Amino acid sequence: MTYLPTIIIVGGPAGTGKTTAASNLAKHYNCPYIEGDTLHPQANIDKMSKGIPLNDDDRWDWLIKLTQVTVQECQASQNNMAIVTCSILKKAYRQLIETTGKPIDFKFVFLFASFDELVNRVENRKNHYMKSDMVKSQYEIMEVPQGDELVVNGGNCLTIDTTQKSMDVIYKEIVDNLNLS
Structure with missing residues (x-):
């Protein structure tokens, strides 16, 4: 098990498998799992429920709260780890989380898929406020980590198609490539 306090953020647009992957990772690492969507303020949920995409101003306070809650969970856990789901669609969002959560070691697992597959997956969900028409807005602003952000280049982001x-x-790819014991 890792000795530095570590938070693994599983992100990407709706329909990529964030929740399932994060749940599996939390079991694997025996640590708390926080579903980032549960931390959205009601105004964000209402907006998304009406099919209105969130903008950056809607996300900043949510990302800060998500980071603070997850850091507390990480520090309270027996092995100084936590897993959280959050779309982390833009590089600026990932940077805000890192800055807000210092000195925690953040690992970002960015899941993505073809647009058509995401729409199909989201259309087949039940009881979720994120509808398939919202996938387009997420897909359009998505900044898949690249270059020096990537683990293979010394960064802290792992991308999985x-x-x-x-x-x-997907789970095996994550565990094999995160380089955590």
């Missing part, structure tokens, strides 16, 4: 992959394959 989930298109036509089972959750077992």
Whole structure:
């Protein structure tokens, strides 16, 4: 197990498998899991429920709260780890989380898929406020980590294309490439 306080943020647009992957990681690492969507203020939920995409101003306070709650959970856990789901669609969002959460070690797992697959997955969800028409807005602003953000280049982001992959394959890819014991 890692010795530095570590938070793994599983992100990407709606329909990529964030919740399932994060749940599996929390079991694997025996640590708390926080569903980031539960921390949205009611105004954000109402907006998304009406099919209105969130903008940056809607997200900043949510991202700060999400980071603060997750840092507390991480520090309170027995092994100084926590897992959280959050779309982290833009590089600026990932940077805000890191700055707000210092000195925690953040690992970002960015899941993405083809637009058509995401729409299909979201259309088949039940009891979720994020509807398929909202996928387009997330897909359009999505900044898949690249360059020096990537783990393979010394950064802290791992990207996984989930298109036509089972959750077992996705999970194995994450665990094998995060380089955590």
